[in-house]
Amino acid sequence: MAEDTFTGKVVIVTGGGSGIGAATAHRFAAGGATVVIIGRTQAKLDKVMSGAPTGSTLIARVGDVSDEEEITGLVDAVAQEHGRLDTLVNNAATCEPLGTVSDIDATGWRRVMSTDVDGVFFASRAALPHLRAVGGSIVNVGSASGLGGDWGLAAYNAAKGAVTNLTNAMALDHGAEGVRVNAVHPSMISTDMTAGFLQNDAIVAAALNRVPMQRFGEPAEAASVITFLASPAASYVNGAHIRVDGGLGASNGNPHIA
Numbered sequence: 197m198a199e200d201t202f203t204g205k206v207v208i209v210t211g212g213g214s215g216i217g218a219a220t221a222h223r224f225a226a227g228g229a230t231v232v233i234i235g236r237t238q239a240k241l242d243k244v245m246s247g248a249p250t251g252s253t254l255i256a257r258v259g260d261v262s263d264e265e266e267i268t269g270l271v272d273a274v275a276q277e278h279g280r281l282d283t284l285v286n287n288a289a290t291c292e293p294l295g296t297v298s299d300i301d302a303t304g305w306r307r308v309m310s311t312d313v314d315g316v317f318f319a320s321r322a323a324l325p326h327l328r329a330v331g332g333s334i335v336n337v338g339s340a341s342g343l344g345g346d347w348g349l350a351a352y353n354a355a356k357g358a359v360t361n362l363t364n365a366m367a368l369d370h371g372a373e374g375v376r377v378n379a380v381h382p383s384m385i386s387t388d389m390t391a392g393f394l395q396n397d398a399i400v401a402a403a404l405n406r407v408p409m410q411r412f413g414e415p416a417e418a419a420s421v422i423t424f425l426a427s428p429a430a431s432y433v434n435g436a437h438i439r440v441d442g443g444l445g446a447s448n449g450n451p452h453i454a
């Protein structure tokens with residue numbers, strides 16, 4: 197990516213205080229964008245700011261994507277302060293509580309839905325008028341868990357499945373308005389979200405046995421696909437779903453038999 201790919205562009209990354217969101221913010225900033233990261237924890241945002249590429253423009257705003265009024269106000273304020281909004285990356289999410297439908301209570305179910313689905317809806321709705329004005333785009337961070345089921349992740353599977361098809365709906369509805377909407381679908385990237393799983397040797401061994409590339413991904417490897425989808429290089433890409441999973445999704449689920 198050239199240093200000036202995003203010069204003059206304004207980008208919002210929700211959940212930009214860690215992991216994939218932080219790596220994405222740094223990559224957009226390295227490409228010349230003015231980047232606003234939104235998350236609920238000031239200390240995490242500060243850490244991302246301190247690691248920003250030299251000379252880049254990275255701004256932190258504390259906010260909760262599940263709070264309709266707050267996220268709408270933040271998105272509008274960014275567009276007003278910086279004169280435009282070119283890209284919204286809907287990255288903030290939680291996978292907790294884990295569990296089956298029998299395990300999860302209504303509060304836990306709502307926590308996942310309000311962050312992972314309501315948050316994408318609220319931020320996208322707020323961003324669309326600004327994106328229409330400049331021919332911008334949305335990149336949703338879905339998941340392999342939104343393309344198929346996991347054991348014991350019912351709420352997260354439901355939420356990320358909704359993000360997958362909301363991406364399709366928005367690509368259809370807003371393509372003619374000049375707004376592209378695409379999604380990346382990571383699996384097993386080393387971040388805070390997966391730190392617990394990655395400390396469990398049995399889970400690591402079982403997971404690596406299923407991933408053709410036999411390693412976990414790095415946040416930067418998801419970030420590079422997200423920035424590609426937002427870039428001029430993807431100007432005719434709309435409604436695309438790109439897996440960032442080391443080949444996990446290429447399997448039909450059968451074990452090694454030869």
Ligand SMILES: NC(=O)c1ccc[n+]([C@@H]2O[C@H](COP(=O)([O-])OP(=O)(O)OC[C@H]3O[C@@H](n4cnc5c(N)ncnc54)[C@H](OP(=O)(O)O)[C@@H]3O)[C@@H](O)[C@H]2O)c1
Binds near residue numbers: 212315
């Ligand atoms: N890591 C993986 O293997 C993997 C696989 C598939 C999909 N994904 C997806 O990748 C995205 C990024 O996850 P990650 O792995 O980078 O995990 P992460 O490091 O935990 O990042 C999630 C970020 O979202 C923020 N966040 C959570 N709830 C929020 C809310 N209500 N409002 C605003 N920000 C909120 C968190 O910060 P605060 O708590 O401070 O707000 C955190 O910085 C998520 O959409 C996740 O579902 C990850």
